Amino acid sequence: xxxxxxxxxxxxxxxxxxxxxxxxxxxxxxxxxxxxxxxxxxxxxxxxxxxxxxxxxxxxxxxxxxxxxxxxxxxxxxxxxxxxxxxxxxxxxxxxxxxxxxxxxxxxxxxxxxxxxxxxxxxxxxxxxxxxxxxxxxxxxxxxxxxxxxxxxxxxxxxxxxxxxxxxxxxxxxxxxxxxxxxxxxxxxxxxxxxxxxxxxxxxxxxxxxxxxxxxxxxxxxxxxxxxxxxxxxxxxxxxxxxxxxxxxxxxxxxxxxxxxxxxxxxxxxxxxxxxxxxxxxxxxxxxxxxxxxxxxxxxxxxxxxxxxxxxxxxxxxxxxxxxxxxxxxxxxxxxxxxxxxxxxxxxxxxxxxxxxxxxxxxxxxxxxxxxxxxxxxxxxxxxxxxxxxxxxxxxxxxxxxxxxxxxxxxxxxxxxxxxxxxxxxxxxxxxxxxxxxxxxxxxxxxxxxxxxxxxxxxxxxxxxxxxxxxxxxxxxxxxxxxxxxxxxxxxxxxxxxxxxxxxxxxxxxxxxxxxxxxxxxxxxxxxxxxxxxxxxxxxxxxxxxxxxxxxxxxxxxxxxxxxxxxxxxxxxxxxxxxxxxxxxxxxxxxxxxxxxxxxxxxxxxxxxxxxxxxxxxxxxxxxxxxxxxxxxxxxxxxxxxxxxxxxxxxxxxx
Numbered sequence: 216x217x218x219x220x221x222x223x224x225x226x227x228x229x230x231x232x233x234x235x236x237x238x239x240x241x242x243x244x245x246x247x248x249x250x251x252x253x254x255x256x257x258x259x260x261x262x263x264x265x266x267x268x269x270x271x272x273x274x275x276x277x278x279x280x281x282x283x284x285x286x287x288x289x290x291x292x293x294x295x296x297x298x299x300x301x302x303x304x305x306x307x308x309x310x311x312x313x314x315x316x317x318x319x320x321x322x323x324x325x326x327x328x329x330x331x332x333x334x335x336x337x338x339x340x341x342x343x344x345x346x347x348x349x350x351x352x353x354x355x356x357x358x359x360x361x362x363x364x365x366x367x368x369x370x371x372x373x374x375x376x377x378x379x380x381x382x383x384x385x386x387x388x389x390x391x392x393x394x395x396x397x398x399x400x401x402x403x404x405x406x407x408x409x410x411x412x413x414x415x416x417x418x419x420x421x422x423x424x425x426x427x428x429x430x431x432x433x434x435x436x437x438x439x440x441x442x443x444x445x446x447x448x449x450x451x452x453x454x455x456x457x458x459x460x461x462x463x464x465x466x467x468x469x470x471x472x473x474x475x476x477x478x479x480x481x482x483x484x485x486x487x488x489x490x491x492x493x494x495x496x497x498x499x500x501x502x503x504x505x506x507x508x509x510x511x512x513x514x515x516x517x518x519x520x521x522x523x524x525x526x527x528x529x530x531x532x533x534x535x536x537x538x539x540x541x542x543x544x545x546x547x548x549x550x551x552x553x554x555x556x557x558x559x560x561x562x563x564x565x566x567x568x569x570x571x572x573x574x575x576x577x578x579x580x581x582x583x584x585x586x587x588x589x590x591x592x593x594x595x596x597x598x599x600x601x602x603x604x605x606x607x608x609x610x611x612x613x614x615x616x617x618x619x620x621x622x623x624x625x626x627x628x629x630x631x632x633x634x635x636x637x638x639x640x641x642x643x644x645x646x647x648x649x650x651x652x653x654x655x656x657x658x659x660x661x662x663x664x665x666x667x668x669x670x671x672x673x674x675x676x677x678x679x680x681x682x683x684x685x686x687x688x689x690x691x692x693x694x695x696x697x698x699x700x701x702x703x704x705x706x707x708x709x710x711x712x713x714x715x716x717x718x719x720x721x722x723x724x725x726x727x728x729x730x731x732x733x734x735x736x737x738x739x740x741x742x743x744x745x746x747x748x749x750x751x752x753x754x755x756x757x758x759x760x761x762x763x764x765x766x767x768x769x770x771x772x773x774x775x776x777x778x779x780x781x782x783x784x785x786x787x788x789x790x791x792x793x794x795x796x797x798x799x800x801x802x803x804x805x806x807x808x809x810x811x812x813x814x815x816x817x818x819x820x821x822x823x824x825x826x827x828x829x830x831x832x833x834x835x836x837x838x839x840x841x842x843x844x845x846x847x848x849x850x851x852x853x854x855x856x857x858x859x860x861x862x863x864x865x866x867x868x869x870x
Contacts, residue, residue, distance in 0.1 A: 241300030252416035284308035302435035303362030315443030330433035346375030355392035502868035524845035535574035558602030575624035590622030606653035616640035639664025657696035665711035677740030763803035790827035815841030
């Protein structure tokens with residue numbers, strides 16, 4: 216007994232000696248750092264969060280409140296385990312101090328947002344009504360480390376179409392610009408959007424003395440970071456605890472937050488191309504189940520019909536649109552955080568064709584540039600941050616091609632620093648442009664264009680661009696444009712709409728008149744014209760197939776098919792339903808299949824099930840008429856769906 220008691224005492228001493236978890240709080244709205252003059256603003260009680268974490272983890276927590284990271288380090292004389300603060304400020308200080316930080320969670324504000332904006336303030340009597348009215352005038356930006364008041368403000372001014380650039384100066388503190396504005400030293404000042412009520416409440420600005428004329432694009436707001444020294448198990452435990460606070464109403468009130476902390480978007484995750492990464496129709500992962508109903512995070516109104524789908528990054532969403540009288544193409548860049556418009560490109564594009572004349576091609580986002588392709592052959596390269604045009608061309612005007620009956624729909628394909636396009640001219644059937652300048656690198660004669668998208672991969676030991684033209688499927692050398700092979704299927708008259716699918720050195724083709732077949736390749740890189748596998752039943756007109764768990768999925772004319780790729784492309788199941796008429800899009804990942812139909816139904820399927828039995832069937836837009844041919848986009852836990860006059864962002868279930 217004495218021996219056991221001694222062991223227990225030693226254990227208790229060890230526990231007591233364990234150092235506290237150090238958390239630096241740099242949130243300007245924390246009660247300890249803010250002016251608590253306005254109810255519900257600037258009074259975040261992180262002490263209550265500390266108490267919750269102590270109870271949940273069994274560890275002691277020490278919260279250190281400082282306006283900068285270097286001041287905090289001087290106090291604690293060691294590196295912290297966690298940091299809570301504005302993204303830009305934490306990263307700015309951490310870089311200067313050579314401290315590694317990684318975001319674990321984002322704090323939602325009272326409106327449920329995880330972002331912040333800068334606001335352009337002018338004196339109430341100033342005639343300025345929009346950014347363009349600040350042309351040539353003095354504007355004081357916020358400190359450099361305040362992203363929403365410095366960098367984002369510069370982006371807003373670039374997009375504001377000022378006749379003459381504004382005269383910019385940087386403030387030393389977040390309220391310096393407002394004080395200068397009040398004294399008449401500048402025409403406008405940029406401050407964080409949370410600051411104006413605090414300035415009025417604390418008596419630094421007279422009520423009604425200033426007003427907002429514009430806002431900056433959103434930037435990441437307050438985040439919880441781990442440092443490079445944080446124990447992995449502790450980081451995982453803390454992240455798990457703070458992301459379930461939505462059920463603790465008293466704690467949400469203490470943090471002035473609608474939903475508490477939420478998991479951050481994966482900044483590396485994108486849906487920046489047709490059918491996602493590699494044009495394979497695969498999401499990095501799909502949820503095991505769908506919540507019912509889906510939570511709509513935001514929606515943005517559109518004016519044109521639903522044809523082209525969005526491209527998306529963690530920060531931005533690019534969606535093609537059309538004006539109401541169908542005479543102009545409009546490409547909108549929206550903030551992924553809240554759907555607000557950051558910039559738009561609009562140009563004349565009048566013409567008549569079936570299924571409207573709105574853009575058909577998904578935008579392509581790559582290395583800070585966006586490639587925008589309209590149905591009438593217009594192709595623009597613009598900057599992702601500002602929408603400024605870098606170069607432009609027109610398939611039909613500049614390459615001697617003819618407008619297709621249903622419009623130009625093939626999105627360009629990026630291969631290295633080349634942009635592969637399919638104008639379909641007799642002398643310029645396929646071409647490669649320098650993606651940065653638009654300069655012609657090579658051109659290849661051939662047939663008219665198809666409605667399909669090109670892909671790139673290694674087949675038969677040779678890297679090649681694969682795609683359809685109006686008469687055949689073929690391969691091209693991406694370096695020179697040389698046509699490597701041409702295959703005319705048994706039924707030559709095909710619509711060639713679906714995207715070829717490269718899979719483990721083989722090529723899966725599925726079209727309306729020639730059904731589904733799998734081809735091998737010869738050692739010289741040419742296709743073996745005789746398919747190794749066929750399925751004569753699945754003959755999709757527009758639905759490009761996907762492969763999940765060794766199975767092929769697609770829809771066609773009121774039916775959905777599941778084929779066994781490992782067993783001769785035999786049909787495992789077929790489901791007949793009116794929702795599969797007209798058009799559907801399918802996405803695979805994580806052993807799941809997501810189906811978005813023209814009727815507005817969203818299905819989640821188990822790819823390995825031997826019967827059609829949806830795990831979920833939802834209608835995200837309710838009874839609204841969707842009539843959508845647009846391919847969805849998935850970034851992290853967000854699903855983007857388009858219907859005729861709306862783009863909506865939904866929250867998917869847990870992975």
